[in-house]
Amino acid sequence: MSLLPFCQWLSETRWSIALHESLWAYPLVESTHVWSLALFVGFTVLLDLRLLGLSMRLAPASEVVRRLRPWMIAGFCLMVATGLLLFYAIPVRTYQSIFFRSKVTLLALAGVNVWVFQTSVWRRVAEWDRDPVPPKGARLAGAASLLLWICIIFAGRLTAYNWFDCDRQPQAAIVNWAAGCVVESE
Amino acid sequence: MSLLPIFEWCETTVVGQTIRDSLWLFPVIEALHLVSFAVLGGTVLLVNLRILGTAIPSEPVARLARDTRPWQSGSLAAALASGSLLFLSEPRKLYYSGPFWVKMASLALAILFTFTVHRKLTLADEGQVGPLPRKLAALVSIALWSGVAWGGRWIGFSG
Numbered sequence: 001m002s003l004l005p006f007c008q009w010l011s012e013t014r015w016s017i018a019l020h021e022s023l024w025a026y027p028l029v030e031s032t033h034v035w036s037l038a039l040f041v042g043f044t045v046l047l048d049l050r051l052l053g054l055s056m057r058l059a060p061a062s063e064v065v066r067r068l069r070p071w072m073i074a075g076f077c078l079m080v081a082t083g084l085l086l087f088y089a090i091p092v093r094t095y096q097s098i099f100f101r102s103k104v105t106l107l108a109l110a111g112v113n114v115w116v117f118q119t120s121v122w123r124r125v126a127e128w129d130r131d132p133v134p135p136k137g138a139r140l141a142g143a144a145s146l147l148l149w150i151c152i153i154f155a156g157r158l159t160a161y162n163w164f165d166c167d168r169q170p171q172a173a174i175v176n177w178a179a180g181c182v183v184e185s186e
Numbered sequence: 187m188s189l190l191p192i193f194e195w196c197e198t199t200v201v202g203q204t205i206r207d208s209l210w211l212f213p214v215i216e217a218l219h220l221v222s223f224a225v226l227g228g229t230v231l232l233v234n235l236r237i238l239g240t241a242i243p244s245e246p247v248a249r250l251a252r253d254t255r256p257w258q259s260g261s262l263a264a265a266l267a268s269g270s271l272l273f274l275s276e277p278r279k280l281y282y283s284g285p286f287w288v289k290m291a292s293l294a295l296a297i298l299f300t301f302t303v304h305r306k307l308t309l310a311d312e313g314q315v316g317p318l319p320r321k322l323a324a325l326v327s328i329a330l331w332s333g334v335a336w337g338g339r340w341i342g343f344s345g
Binding site: 027030031034035037038039041042043044045046049055056057058059060063064067068071149150153154157158160161163 | 209213214216217220221223224225226227228229230231232235240242243244245249250253254257331332335336338339340343
């Protein structure tokens with residue numbers, strides 16, 4: 001099943017066109033999206049650094065997590081809300097961007113990483129809460145998260161570039177496949 | 187005196203030309219600039235939110251500030267380095283960009299403030315400074331660094 005018809009419908013709605021063409025609203029949403037990077041990804045990185053034993057080594061890991069969580073949830077909501085609006089302003093092109101598709105995949109992987117972490121080594125946090133350098137499982141989760149978020153920032157930034165857009169035919173078949181381009185057969 | 191000749195000279199440098207002529211160099215440096223911004227912004231917000239009374243109460247302000255300082259200085263250095271490269275590739279466009287000047291003014295003030303007043307207040311012992319000057323400094327710091335972030339993003343929408 002393809003979401004393309006849905007995106008096409010979305011792109012024709014009044015508010016999508018208005019947001020796309022707006023002089024102020026779109027940049028405002030975009031810069032809020034970038035600003036919230038500092039809050040959400042910045043805090044994620046600091047938490048990862050704690051899990052790697054590279055920062056805030058004297059603070060109990062559980063306290064760092066507990067105290068950063070409300071801010072990270074707020075930052076995450078802001079990122080998702082502004083991100084959805086950015087998608088809503090340019091639905092078809094974004095849906096068919098290989099960078100955006102990579103970003104969504106990486107976001108899902110980051111979610112899986114959190115889930116694995118919370119259901120394994122985090123369950124035993126009482127045993128290593130005050131260790132300056134947490135056990136291997138926690139360090140792995142921290143390193144994976146760091147790497148994933150750096151890639152997510154790259155993929156997000158590159159979504160702005162049209163190198164592999166569907167209107168740039170002919171393109172390699174694998175690019176068309178990955179981007180979900182509908183190519184007229186000759 | 188106008189800065190325009192200096193900006194124009196920057197445009198002719200080998201570094202600037204190489205970045206301008208490459209398809210992928212600018213986007214990659216831009217993404218690195220964003221990664222360093224995220225880390226820098228994270229440390230700035232964490233220390234300031236701690237001063238404002240939330241985030242990690244068992245970490246005293248001074249210890250938290252010292253703890254995160256290498257990451258703050260490191261990410262600032264990375265942001266300045268990547269930012270300079272981006273600048274070299276299109277100085278003439280930036281010269282005429284309002285948001286660029288807003289960003290540079292905020293950046294100069296933010297750096298000055300961070301390494302003088304803010305640092306002094308955060309590293310002082312709890313008993314030495316009252317909570318009010320610290321909280322004011324935290325708010326000023328957040329405002330200045332936010333100006334840098336917003337101005338920076340807005341450069342892409344101008345001109």
